[in-house]
Amino acid sequence: MTLRHWIISGLLLLGDSHISLAEVVLGQAAPSCSLSKIGGGAEKKLDSFKGQVVYVDFWASWCGPCAQSFPFMNQLHRELSSKGLAIVGVNLDEKAADAAGFLTKTPAHFEILADVGGSCPQGFGVKAMPSSYLIDRHGVVRHIHLGFKPSETEALRKEIDALLLEAASTP
């Protein structure tokens, strides 16, 4: 085989890899996302929350830190939803029943939606569970938070407060 053959083979193999390179970058628009209620139902786009500061949290029933993060997000929802914060918990369980079981044990007062077709975490380039993304009123990703530790909530809260103070009209 000549060098040319090897190069062609290599390129073919590269193209064959299943690793997605899509990933959100700070300061760029959040990818569009098709969501629905857990177990199916009407489709709801992530864009429909535009105008609000959106806290998108990717979670699953099997993820321990996700359960830890729910009381924090409930608190955020209670205190800041009137100021324009929308919390969207995107469930990534393969079985809807697992998510439903989790929610009976760990109640959520904020919006819980499920990803349709697995494209949402791919578009965001989710690297950890849980992963949360702060999207400002213009739909721009402003903060990415991987995992959840109770010690990090204070900094996250400050970040959210700052985004809420930004007026909707200024870019």
Add this chain to the structure above:
Amino acid sequence: MILKVSGFFLRLSLLVLVSGCTSVQPWERGTLAKPHMALQPFPSQTALREHIYGSRESASGSTASAGGGGCGCY
């Protein structure tokens, strides 16, 4: 001619084999996260057993989690 054909099949088989590899995405680890998928389902029990085994054999091998020379006195 035979060399050419075998080269073609080599590349074809590489392509087919590699396409079987997928990376498990972070959100697809639900099954892997189950307790019975852990390499050590009972880590403290395993550690205790290795400690006793190391003491009895008078030599602690690479499996010993605690340090020591196998005298059982650590």
